[in-house]
Amino acid sequence: xxxxxxxxxxxxxxxxxxxxxxxxxxxxxxxxxxxxxxxxxxxxxxxxxxxxxxxxxxxxxxxxxxxxxxxxxxxxxxxxxxxxxxxxxxxxxxxxxxxxxxxxxxxxxxxxxxxxxxxxxxxxxxxxxxxxxxxxxxxxxxxxxxxxxxxxxxxxxxxxxxxxxxxxxxxxxxxxxxxxxxxxxxxxxxxxxxxxxxxxxxxxxxxxxxxxxxxxxxxxxxxxxxxxxxxxxxxxxxxxxxxxxxxxxxxxxxxxxxxxxxxxxxxxxxxxxxxxxxxxxxxxxxxxx
Amino acid sequence: xxxxxxxxxxxxxxxxxxxxxxxxxxxxxxxxxxxxxxxxxxxxxxxxxxxxxxxxxxxxxxxxxxxxxxxxxxxxxxxxxxxxxxxxxxxxxxxxxxxxxxxxxxxxxxxxxxxxxxxxxxxxxxxxxxxxxxxxxxxxxxxxxxxxxxxxxxxxxxxxxxxxxxxxxxxxxxxxxxxxxxxxxxxxxxxxxxxxxxxxxxxxxxxxxxxxxxxxxxxxxxxxxxxxxxxxxxxxxxxxxxxxxxxxxxxxxxxxxxxxxxxxxxxxxxxxxxxxxxxxxxxxxxxxxxxxxxxxxxxxxxxxxxxxxxxxxxxxxxxxxxxxxxxxxxxxxxxxxxxxxxxxxxxxxxxxxxxxxxxxxxxxxxxxxxxxxxxxxxxxxxxxxxxxxxxxxxxxxxxxxxxxxxxxxxxxxxxxxxxxxxxxxxxxxxxxxxxxxxxxxxxxxxxxxxxxxxxxxxxxxxxxxxxxxxxxxxxxxxxxxxxxxxxxxxxxxxxxxxxxxxxxxxxxxxxxxxxxxxxxxxxxxxxxxxxxxxxxxxxxxxxxxxxxxxxxxxxxx
Numbered sequence: 001x002x003x004x005x006x007x008x009x010x011x012x013x014x015x016x017x018x019x020x021x022x023x024x025x026x027x028x029x030x031x032x033x034x035x036x037x038x039x040x041x042x043x044x045x046x047x048x049x050x051x052x053x054x055x056x057x058x059x060x061x062x063x064x065x066x067x068x069x070x071x072x073x074x075x076x077x078x079x080x081x082x083x084x085x086x087x088x089x090x091x092x093x094x095x096x097x098x099x100x101x102x103x104x105x106x107x108x109x110x111x112x113x114x115x116x117x118x119x120x121x122x123x124x125x126x127x128x129x130x131x132x133x134x135x136x137x138x139x140x141x142x143x144x145x146x147x148x149x150x151x152x153x154x155x156x157x158x159x160x161x162x163x164x165x166x167x168x169x170x171x172x173x174x175x176x177x178x179x180x181x182x183x184x185x186x187x188x189x190x191x192x193x194x195x196x197x198x199x200x201x202x203x204x205x206x207x208x209x210x211x212x213x214x215x216x217x218x219x220x221x222x223x224x225x226x227x228x229x230x231x232x233x234x235x236x237x238x239x240x241x242x243x244x245x246x247x248x249x250x251x252x253x254x255x256x257x258x259x260x261x262x263x264x265x266x267x268x269x270x271x272x273x274x275x276x277x278x279x280x281x282x283x284x285x286x287x288x289x
Numbered sequence: 290x291x292x293x294x295x296x297x298x299x300x301x302x303x304x305x306x307x308x309x310x311x312x313x314x315x316x317x318x319x320x321x322x323x324x325x326x327x328x329x330x331x332x333x334x335x336x337x338x339x340x341x342x343x344x345x346x347x348x349x350x351x352x353x354x355x356x357x358x359x360x361x362x363x364x365x366x367x368x369x370x371x372x373x374x375x376x377x378x379x380x381x382x383x384x385x386x387x388x389x390x391x392x393x394x395x396x397x398x399x400x401x402x403x404x405x406x407x408x409x410x411x412x413x414x415x416x417x418x419x420x421x422x423x424x425x426x427x428x429x430x431x432x433x434x435x436x437x438x439x440x441x442x443x444x445x446x447x448x449x450x451x452x453x454x455x456x457x458x459x460x461x462x463x464x465x466x467x468x469x470x471x472x473x474x475x476x477x478x479x480x481x482x483x484x485x486x487x488x489x490x491x492x493x494x495x496x497x498x499x500x501x502x503x504x505x506x507x508x509x510x511x512x513x514x515x516x517x518x519x520x521x522x523x524x525x526x527x528x529x530x531x532x533x534x535x536x537x538x539x540x541x542x543x544x545x546x547x548x549x550x551x552x553x554x555x556x557x558x559x560x561x562x563x564x565x566x567x568x569x570x571x572x573x574x575x576x577x578x579x580x581x582x583x584x585x586x587x588x589x590x591x592x593x594x595x596x597x598x599x600x601x602x603x604x605x606x607x608x609x610x611x612x613x614x615x616x617x618x619x620x621x622x623x624x625x626x627x628x629x630x631x632x633x634x635x636x637x638x639x640x641x642x643x644x645x646x647x648x649x650x651x652x653x654x655x656x657x658x659x660x661x662x663x664x665x666x667x668x669x670x671x672x673x674x675x676x677x678x679x680x681x682x683x684x685x686x687x688x689x690x691x692x693x694x695x696x697x698x699x700x701x702x703x704x705x706x707x708x709x710x711x712x713x714x715x716x717x718x719x720x721x722x723x724x725x726x727x728x729x730x731x732x733x734x735x736x737x738x739x740x741x742x743x744x745x746x747x748x749x750x751x752x753x754x755x756x757x758x759x760x761x762x763x764x765x766x767x768x769x770x771x772x773x774x775x776x777x778x779x780x781x782x783x784x785x786x787x788x789x790x791x792x793x794x795x796x797x798x799x800x801x802x803x804x805x806x807x808x809x810x811x812x813x814x815x816x817x818x819x820x821x822x823x824x825x826x827x828x829x830x831x832x833x834x835x836x837x838x839x840x841x842x843x844x845x846x
Contacts, residue, residue: 053708054708055623055627055705055708055709055712057620057623057626057627060626060627061630074627074628074630074701075627075704075705075708076627143723144723144725147722147723147726148694148721148722148723148726229695230694230695230696230697230700230721231694231723234694234719234720234721235700235703235704235707235719235721236704236707236708245697246697246700246701248552249551249552249570249572249697250572251552252552252573252576253572253573253575253576
């Protein structure tokens with residue numbers, strides 16, 4: 001296909017990818033929703049109609065209505081306000097945890113893939129052990145050590161998400177280190193650090209970006225699960241997972257307590273997943289416009 | 290005098306916390322309020338009795354996994370609930386302080402309550418066919434005090450036990466080292482129920498999974514952490530007078546199914562998987578009450594309800610005025626509405642209103658009055674700062690509240706109190722921890738505040754909460770040491786004169802309130818529910834702790 005349009009100026013991978021992404025309606029919509037949620041989280045104090053942590057027992061357990069659009073919880077707190085503020089925790093959870101996964105995963109993956117040998121052997125066996133446990137179980141162990149709060153939940157989710165990144169980065173690095181431009185750099189006298197940073201890293205980035213977009217919703221769900229188990233953020237800070245958990249015992253009497261935070265989680269996860277899927281397709285070099 | 294040690298807070302609870310079993314109890318005044326006597330709630334009484342109600346298997350929704358089915362060893366009230374059906378106590382407490390014959394036809398107590406003589410029924414046989422005699426009673430009591438058995442609640446309940454003497458095969462004399470008036474109440478609990486000596490010798494350490502008693506049901510099977518099944522004892526002829534039948538039970542079998550999650554337990558009741566359940570969640574209280582198929586059984590818990598312990602050694606709660614502000618500053622009605630959907634009752638003391646010795650005058654000591662709270666804090670030098678938090682010498686008035694984050698009651702209470710006390714300028718820092726983290730923090734006194742919950746049938750429960758020997762890392766997390774209080778607690782426990790005893794407990798409660806060592810927030814209700822179209826003849830005991838199926842029957846449905 002490309003051969004039939006030789007007049008066109010050659011474009012980079014990123015430019016192509018962006019164009020393909022915009023053509024994918026699902027991905028564009030997902031991205032848009034996600035950006036909206038981030039904006040809502042950022043502007044929470046302006047947008048929230050009520051105080052997310054204020055006590056107002058006289059209005060406790062009010063169903064959704066004109067006064068409280070999404071109802072109130074047992075303490076009389078406005079659910080909508082709590083969901084808006086809760087977006088901050090979820091978004092932060094997603095980004096920070098994945099940032100930890102990416103940072104740790106990339107470094108270890110690059111070392112493993114680039115050096116090979118005993119370094120590779122050691123790191124990969126550790127990864128094998130980590131992969132043998134379900135991520136949430138590993139996170140529970142880490143929280144048991146660090147104590148339950150938002151910070152340790154982020155670290156726990158980040159660490160438990162690391163093995164996947166290590167594997168992917170290592171695989172790409174293995175391939176890249178054999179390529180001629182790496183050899184050329186080595187012949188030119190570049191040190192290992194420079195080669196890894198300047199030549200290997202940029203060329204393993206595409207799969208990492210895809211993995212990030214797929215990792216964020218996973219991290220949000222893990223964070224919500226930890227909060228659900230009472231091991232995440234401390235009350236009264238609103239958090240979707242904790243709201244879901246608190247509302248659980250009211251399922252038959254006040255459905256709105258857990259339904260709306262549940263919908264919020266579904267929405268953000270679906271949005272990022274759609275965007276991530278689109279991004280994966282867009283970055284696939286086999287697909288051309 | 291046995292030393293009380295609390296353990297209830299060590300178990301998880303959403304009304305799912307295993308009640309530490311009641312200890313010895315003095316003759317108690319009938320409680321005001323909701324505690325009901327035997328037969329007080331017995332469903333649609335008698336109606337089904339006439340029409341072939343014989344037979345069928347009852348399924349019961351139990352809350353907790355437990356340690357052993359041996360009533361002489363266990364620490365779980367859920368085991369005691371079951372044990373009343375496999376075993377029989379020597380006497381039954383039909384209502385607070387009133388006793389009726391069980392395996393003992395009659396009994397005598399000497400003047401200073403150091404010697405009890407029991408005259409036993411002659412027609413009783415254990416499930417293994419051996420005869421029930423005075424030897425079995427002596428064997429059981431001697432077994433409980435044998436240190437190698439590691440008996441918990443029963444050991445507490447038997448008090449200053451000295452020895453038993455078999456006078457003849459059906460007469461046994463039980464002696465105590467010190468006066469022990471509460472013994473009748475203790476012996477009415479399934480904890481001290483006679484076990485078959487032959488079976489104990491035969492099964493040894495496995496007796497806990499092969500319990501053999503004299504009760505209306507024989508143990509059939511135990512599936513670990515899942516279910517206990519027992520089948521009718523056709524030879525049973527010695528039920529106490531409080532039940533509809535003195536003979537064998539109507540039910541063929543009872544299966545106690547362990548369902549820890551309360552909403553699942555309720556779903557099982559609604560679907561008919563079980564016909565009766567314990568620990569109805571307060572969120573569902575209204576629903577259950579409205580449900581035409583369900584009947585609630587309820588009564589106020591005895592002992593100490595939902596309370597807060599205040600560390601009197603750690604600043605700023607070492608200042609009595611700060612502690613008093615916490616009393617003035619709490620709207621208990623709002624708290625109960627938010628945390629327990631208005632089902633529980635506001636507490637005024639560290640003893641619940643249905644506990645013997647509860648002093649109604651405690652209601653007049655504090656009331657919700659934020660102005661008064663502010664005034665005592667002002668007087669203590671804590672002036673309102675700009676951020677809504679009181680300050681003294683540049684320091685915020687901040688209290689550290691430690692609780693277990695895996696428990697929804699604790700979390701809800703903590704959430705509420707943080708907002709509540711913020712209104713009077715006290716900042717509450719929440720430390721919701723896992724079980725291990727929680728214990729390592731509160732046992733060394735890192736907390737200013739922490740919650741407590743302690744069911745008991747006797748007011749001596751205050752020993753767990755306030756006695757100085759329990760203060761260093763023990764159950765007295767108030768870390769409160771007061772010689773006068775210790776003396777009052779000891780005196781009260783050794784007094785057999787009820788009026789005097791009551792007066793001593795009144796002093797203890799008032800002193801606790803004046804010094805604001807603890808805050809009583811709510812008197813909980815014990816809540817059971819059953820299918821009223823299916824089950825009949827269920828009896829809830831006076832302390833609202835146990836339900837009995839001796840005279841229960843299933844209706845065809």
